[in-house]
Amino acid sequence: xxxxxxxxxxxxxxxxxxxxxxxxxxxxxxxxxxxxxxxxxxxxxxxxxxxxxxxxxxxxxxxxxxxxxxxxxxxxxxxxxxxxxxxxxxxxxxxxxxxxxxxxxxxxxxxxxxxxxxxxxxxxxxxxxxxxxxxxxxxxxxxxxxxxxxxxxxxxxxxxxxxxxxxxxxxxxxxxxxxxxxxxxxxxxxxxxxxxxxxxxxxxxxxxxxxxxxxxxxxxxxxxxxxxxxxxxxxxxxxxxxxxxxxxxxxxxxxxxxxxxxxxxxxxxxxxxxxxxxxxxxxxxxxxxxxxxxxxxxxxxxxxxxxxxxxxxxxxxxxxxxxxxxxxxxxxxxxxxxxxxxxxxxxxxxxxxxxxxxxxxxxxxxxxxxxxxxxxxxxxxxxxxxxxxxxxxxxxxxxxxxxxxxxxxxxxxxxxxxxxxxxxxxxxxx
Numbered sequence: 001x002x003x004x005x006x007x008x009x010x011x012x013x014x015x016x017x018x019x020x021x022x023x024x025x026x027x028x029x030x031x032x033x034x035x036x037x038x039x040x041x042x043x044x045x046x047x048x049x050x051x052x053x054x055x056x057x058x059x060x061x062x063x064x065x066x067x068x069x070x071x072x073x074x075x076x077x078x079x080x081x082x083x084x085x086x087x088x089x090x091x092x093x094x095x096x097x098x099x100x101x102x103x104x105x106x107x108x109x110x111x112x113x114x115x116x117x118x119x120x121x122x123x124x125x126x127x128x129x130x131x132x133x134x135x136x137x138x139x140x141x142x143x144x145x146x147x148x149x150x151x152x153x154x155x156x157x158x159x160x161x162x163x164x165x166x167x168x169x170x171x172x173x174x175x176x177x178x179x180x181x182x183x184x185x186x187x188x189x190x191x192x193x194x195x196x197x198x199x200x201x202x203x204x205x206x207x208x209x210x211x212x213x214x215x216x217x218x219x220x221x222x223x224x225x226x227x228x229x230x231x232x233x234x235x236x237x238x239x240x241x242x243x244x245x246x247x248x249x250x251x252x253x254x255x256x257x258x259x260x261x262x263x264x265x266x267x268x269x270x271x272x273x274x275x276x277x278x279x280x281x282x283x284x285x286x287x288x289x290x291x292x293x294x295x296x297x298x299x300x301x302x303x304x305x306x307x308x309x310x311x312x313x314x315x316x317x318x319x320x321x322x323x324x325x326x327x328x329x330x331x332x333x334x335x336x337x338x339x340x341x342x343x344x345x346x347x348x349x350x351x352x353x354x355x356x357x358x359x360x361x362x363x364x365x366x367x368x369x370x371x372x373x374x375x376x377x378x379x380x381x382x383x384x385x386x387x388x389x390x391x392x393x394x395x396x397x398x399x400x401x402x403x404x405x406x407x408x409x410x411x412x413x414x415x416x417x418x419x420x421x422x423x424x425x426x427x428x429x430x
Contacts, residue, residue: 040083040124051104057082059114062124065096065137068159070167071104075180078107081114085121086136095192097137097159097202100179101167102144102209110184112218112424120189123430130430133225133247133273135189138202141179144172145211147233148256148291148299154209154232158192158202170208175235177211184218184424191225191247201226204246210236212259220244220425223272227287231257231303238262240420244427245269245400249287250310253332256290256299263420265309265413267427268343270318270401285310285341286326286334294330294353302333302359309412312343314389314399316369324349325368334359340412342367343390343399349374365411367391400427 041061048066054074057063059081066087076098078084086096098118100106110116118139120131140156147154147170156168182205192202204221209232216238221228228243233255241264243250250266266285275282290301310325325341328334329351336359341347347368350356356378364382366372372384385391392398395414396406405427407414414420 046087051076057084059083064121065098067095068097068099068137068162070099070101071106072101072167073103075105075107076100078109078116080109080111080116080184082116083124084116084118084136085124088121095137097140097192099140099156099159099168100142102142102169102172102177105178105180106141106182107180108182108185110218110424112184112422115184115186115218115424116182118185118187118190131189131223133189133223134191134193136187137192138190138204138206138224139187140168140202140206140208141210141214142168142170142208143177143179143210143214143234143236144170144174145177145209145234145236146173146175146256146258146299147171147209148297148301154255156206156208156232158206170210171233172209175211176213177209177234178213179210179236181215182217182219183215185220186424186426187219187221187224188426189223190221193225203227203230203252206230206232207234207236208232210234212237216241218420218424221246222426223429224248225273226275227252228266230254231259233257233299235259238264241265242421242425243267245272245429246283247273248275248282249284251286253286253288253301253303254291256297256301258299258302258304260304261306261308263307263413263417264305265407265421266311267398267400267405268312268322269429270313270321272429274321281321281323281345283322284324284327285312285344288326288328288332288334290331290333290354292330296331300331300333302335304335305339306337307413307415307417308336308339309395309398309407309414310339310341310344311398311400312390314343314402316388318401319343319345319369319390325366327351328354328359330354334361336361336364338363338412338415340365340393342393344368345370346374347372347384348379350378365391365393367393
């Protein structure tokens with residue numbers, strides 16, 4: 001019976017693949033929810049506590065995380081096409097968080113046709129059709145690579161209320177730390193809010209002190225309550241990243257992160273939730289700090305990013321919901337090559353004590369409704385504009401709220417590889 005069931009699952013994934021391939025063209029297209037959730041298994045297996053021996057989560061059931069699950073001294077393998085959700089707690093609140101500790105590893109090997117999906121319990125209970133940010137807690141990977149405060153006992157943000165805080169330590173001197181691999185993974189509706197007033201929250205994917213032997217490739221984070229991706233120090237490299245409709249920032253770098261990001265895209269949804277600082281918008285395409293106090297350290301936060309597209313919204317009216325396409329502050333630096341930014345009030349803002357001249361840049365196309373860059377004129381020699389509606393920089397239709405997404409073209413995230421988002425991504429909020 002089990003073999004028959006697994007065969008049925010395989011057939012459903014194969015059919016889904018056939019359907020996706022049949023419509024795959026140059027478009028960066030939204031796919032219906034039915035194409036993603038019609039074939040999840042009926043069996044649910046709940047997991048809680050610590051995982052301390054090598055374990056496999058198979059795709060013949062939905063895996064339900066109850067509370068904060070830690071992988072300690074072991075490897076967690078997740079098969080292609082596996083669905084993971086959080087266990088709903090009181091008042092419909094989900095706090096399911098998966099933490100790969102310094103001594104643990106994850107091996108989540110999805111495929112373009114059958115990604116591994118962390119998502120809302122509301123989409124996997126057989127009756128509900130809507131999901132909300134915070135329905136899933138988040139995925140956290142911790143390591144012992146360099147963090148610029150020199151500490152090995154940093155506690156990951158958003159989990160300070162847990163017992164055995166040492167399980168959430170990150171930082172060290174092992175820049176070749178190996179936390180495992182994420183390939184073709186989606187993380188949807190994540191975010192655990194520990195203190196909304198001070199902004200202590202868990203992101204969709206949080207990486208603390210993660211080293212460069214870790215593989216992060218083809219990962220999408222959507223509709224998070226905080227940031228989509230946050231890098232606290234470390235040297236991990238990543239490629240083919242998609243951030244969609246976060247409440248706060250799409251990509252956040254802090255505490256001396258020095259890795260390389262290749263092929264990344266951020267897409268805004270004006271109808272998603274939007275964070276504020278006081279009464280002012282606080283959502284950025286990229287937010288980057290050296291540290292909270294903006295003080296000099298031996299290791300300076302400086303991500304090396306190439307083939308990047310930060311896509312906001314098409315009108316200045318909607319642009320007022322957001323802040324900067326890229327915000328470099330608190331002594332942070334950035335290395336940008338082949339990057340396009342459009343649909344934000346300000347394209348790039350360098351905020352003192354960060355200095356424009358300490359960063360490097362090549363092949364930039366920067367739009368801002370008010371100003372492509374601050375300080376004014378700093379991007380002389382690159383393509384800039386203040387157009388309303390916003391520039392698409394040669395892409396066919398990159399604005400989510402204007403209809404079917406179509407990013408055919410050869411700029412930004414698609415400079416050297418077209419259509420790498422086809423089949424495995426999802427762009428709906430249900």
